[in-house]
Amino acid sequence: MSIIHHPSDATLAAFASGTLDEARGIVVAAHLALCAQCRNGVHAFEEAGGALLDDVEPAVLSAGALQRAMAALGPLDIISPAIRGAAAVSDLPAPLSHYAVGPWRWIGRGVQWRPVEVASDEGVRVFMLKAAPGTKLPRHRHTGTEWTCVFEGAFTHDLGRYGSGDFDEADESVEHNPVVDAAHGCVCLVALQGHIELQGWLGRLIQPFVRI
Amino acid sequence: MLRDGQAAAGNSAADWIRAIAEGQDRAAFASLFEFYAPRIKAMLTRLGAAADAAEDLAQETLLTVWRKAGYFDPARASASAWIFTIARNLRIDRLRGDNRAKLYAPYEMVEPEGPENPDSALNAAERDARVRAALKELSQEQVRVLQLSFFEGRAHGDIAALLNLPLGTVKSRVRLAMARLRNLLGDLQ
DSSP: OOOOOOOOHHHHHHHHHTOSOHHHHHHHHHHHHHOHHHHHHHHHHHHHHHHHHHHSOOOOOOTTHHHHHHHTOOOOOOOOOOOTTGGGGSSSOGGGGGSOBOOOEEEETTEEEEEEOOOOTTOEEEEEEEEOTTOBOOOEEESSOEEEEEEEEOEEETTEEEOTTOEEEEOTTOEEOOEEOTTTOEEEEEEEESOEEEOHHHHHHHGGGOOO | OOOHHHHHHHHHHHHHHHHHHHHOOHHHHHHHHHHHHHHHHHHHHHTTOOHHHHHHHHHHHHHHHHHTGGGOOTTTOOHHHHHHHHHHHHHIIIIIOSSHHHHHHHHHHTGGGOOSSGGGOOOHHHHHHHHHHHHHHSOHHHHHHHIIIIISOOOHHHHHHHHTOOHHHHHHHHHHHHHHHHHHHOSOO
C-alpha cells in the first residue's frame, strides 16, 4: 500500500499532545494504524512533548506529596506480551473497535452510511461511508472540517486521488465533488464538523433529503 | 530554551526507571517523583486542570510509572516522552472521561515487532540530544506557538488572541513551527 496523503504536522502534534478532540482523533488513529511514517511522526512529537515537560517551570506540590506516593507503592505489574490481534476479533478497523457502530443504511443512490457513536462538543459526527464504483458525489462544501481516512478503494477530487490509507484533511474552505473509483468503489471513515452544503441546482433540490 | 541541568536529569530518568523495574528501587522512584511530579502538575495546570486535580494526576502518573516500569523500552522512547504519554493518557481518561485514551492503544500495539526502521534506530541519549537540538533550532516565536498549540492545547483562534496577532499569521506560524520541528526530528525512531 502506498499512502500519498497524510494528516498535517499540526494534526499529528495535536494527536500526540492529547489535545485533538476524540471525534477527529478516531479518524487520525485509523490512519496511524495504516501508516508507519505518521506513527513515526507522532513519536517524534511525543519526544518533543517529553522535552517540553522536562523544561516546564515546576509547580509546587502540596506538603507530604512524596511521602504519600511512597506509601502508595505496591507490587509492579507483571509484564505480559502485548495482546496482539485483539482488534482482529472485530471486522472493523482497529480504532473503531472501542465504539458502538450502527448498521449500514442507504442514504442515496450507491451510497451507504454507518454511524459511529461518539460524543463531540465541537459538533463533529463520525461515520463510515461506502460508495459503489463510479459514484459521483454532488459538488459540496462544508460548514466545518471534513477529515476522511480511506480503508478500501479510492475517490478522486480536485486535490488528487485518495486510495487505501490516505487521509484527506479538508477544512471549511474546501469545495469539492469527489468521484468514487470506477473499479473498486470506496469505503472510508469520516469526521464531519457541521454539515455539508450541496452546490448547484440539483444539490439544492436534494439537500432536504440528504441526512449528512 | 532548555537548561543543561534538566537535560541531565532527563537522561538519568531512564536509569531510575530501570532501577525500579529491576529492583523496585524506592530511592530511584523518589528521584523520579521529585523531578517529574512538579512538572506534570505544572503541565496539567497549563492545560486547564485545577491545582488539586493536576496534583492527583501527577501522583497517579508517577505511581503508573512505578507499576509499569518493566514496560519502559528506551529503544522506543526517551524516559521523558514515555512519562509524557502516561500523563497525557491519564489526563484524557480522568478529566475528559471519553474513549480517547484507547485511541493510542492500536497504534502502540502495532509496534512490538520492533522499530519501524531498525537501521535508523537511535539510542536514548542520541535521540534526547536530537530533540533538544531541534527545539533549540526554533526561534523563540516558534517555540511560543508550539508551546501554546501543542502543550497548552490552544486552538489557533485562542493563540491569535493571546499573542495579539491576526489568525492567518498564527495559523502559518504554527504550521511552520510544526513542520520545522518535524523536519529537524526527521525519522526519529
